[in-house]
Amino acid sequence: MTAFDAAVARTPTGRRLQLAALCHHLRARAGLTQLDAARTVRPGMSSGVGQNKIARLERGDGGMREADLIALLRAYGAEDTVIELACTLRPRYAKRDRWGGPRAAYDTDSSRRYVDLEEDAASIRLLGSEMIPDLLACESYAYAALAGQPARLRRAKTDAILSRHDRVLCRQDPPEIYAVLSESCFYRRPPGPPTVLEEQLDHLTALAGQPNITVQVSTFGATPGVQDALTLLRLPHPVQSLDDLTFAWGRIGDDPIPISRIEACERLWSSAVRAALRPADSLRFLHEFKEQR
Structure with a gap:
């Protein structure tokens, strides 16, 4: 070593x-x-x-x-x-089976780059505007959100999301995860039985109870609100005295946001955090939202 x-x-x-x-x-x-x-x-x-x-x-x-x-x-x-x-x-030839099994659903260079960096990230920051981000989605919600796709493809993509959960959330040194979710995420219910949203609320509450995961809710009255999805992935710099490397995406499968726009993404993230409910109040919101349904 x-x-x-x-x-x-x-x-x-x-x-x-x-x-x-x-x-x-x-x-x-x-x-x-x-x-x-x-x-x-x-x-x-x-x-x-x-x-x-x-x-x-x-x-x-x-x-x-x-x-x-x-x-x-x-x-x-x-x-x-x-x-x-x-x-x-230094790059070497990657194993041919790296993208086999459930991960085969990620079949573009951009999506594979995203999935790799998600696995490597020391911290992951998520803005959710209309849907719960994949990384925080329970199985039933992830499957329901893919409604309209052929059954086999829908199952394969759901399994791919669960594979990411295993590699990111369950790794030995999980990343710090911060999520700011618009209130719209909870009103825009994916197709399926009512229990899907209930299971998602329980899953999100459980995740927020973990020491490395922070969830905040941006209510409809928040200014500025969460207008679009954004993910900021932070990778440790190999020179420990230098700032970490930050990469940004809108949605998985899209091309990464240019490095020149990272600073603007950081400002957007900071504004969303300041406008959202505090973590404790966000947990209270999730409990009350479930009770009122």
């Missing part, structure tokens, strides 16, 4: 993005441009190709041979322990 093991992501996606952040940090610390960096690895490579290779590495979109990566990091003045960490993070 190395001194960095605690920071290393579980999934290939998480490790690739950690490597990207590490390489960007080391290059900036060394005061080199991407073109300077490319020339240290492959002096004979054209400037455009070389710079693009470094840019893709720093975006998490491309890999690099281990020998080239070591040469690059030595040019950055990286310590041996940091080089060891980078080699641990």
Whole structure:
């Protein structure tokens, strides 16, 4: 084991993005441009190709041979322990069966990237505007929310959601989860028997009782209210003294929100938290809502 093991992501996606952040940090610390960096690895490579290779590495979109990566990091003045960490993070061929079984329902690059980062996240922040987010949905609610789809596909997608529950909520070191849910989530009942919403309310109350999960309700009178779904996933930076890495999505299956808009997403999240009921009052709301139905 190395001194960095605690920071290393579980999934290939998480490790690739950690490597990207590490390489960007080391290059900036060394005061080199991407073109300077490319020339240290492959002096004979054209400037455009070389710079693009470094840019893709720093975006998490491309890999690099281990020998080239070591040469690059030595040019950055990286310590041996940091080089060891980078080699641990370097992308390798993923197992072919990683997306088999229930996870086969996630069949696009964007949805798989989301699911991987959800599994790696140290914290997950959720805004729910009309429906309970998948991660907080009980089985009957998740199944009901997929009404209108063929039965076999509906079952497969529900099983995929439950698989995410196992990998995220039940892992040895579960993430901190913060959710702000619009009151609309509880009035917009998915198709199915009335017991579906009752089971979901009980499930959400039980989750909110766990020490790592906080639930707040944004009532209809809250300003600003929750207008759309948003997920903020925070991944530990491989350099422990630096800020964590944050990635944002609107809905699973969509492309991730551009990094340039993360700051705006953070402001949106902070405003929603301030406007919502406090956690204790939110639990009281859930109990009273169930009793009044």
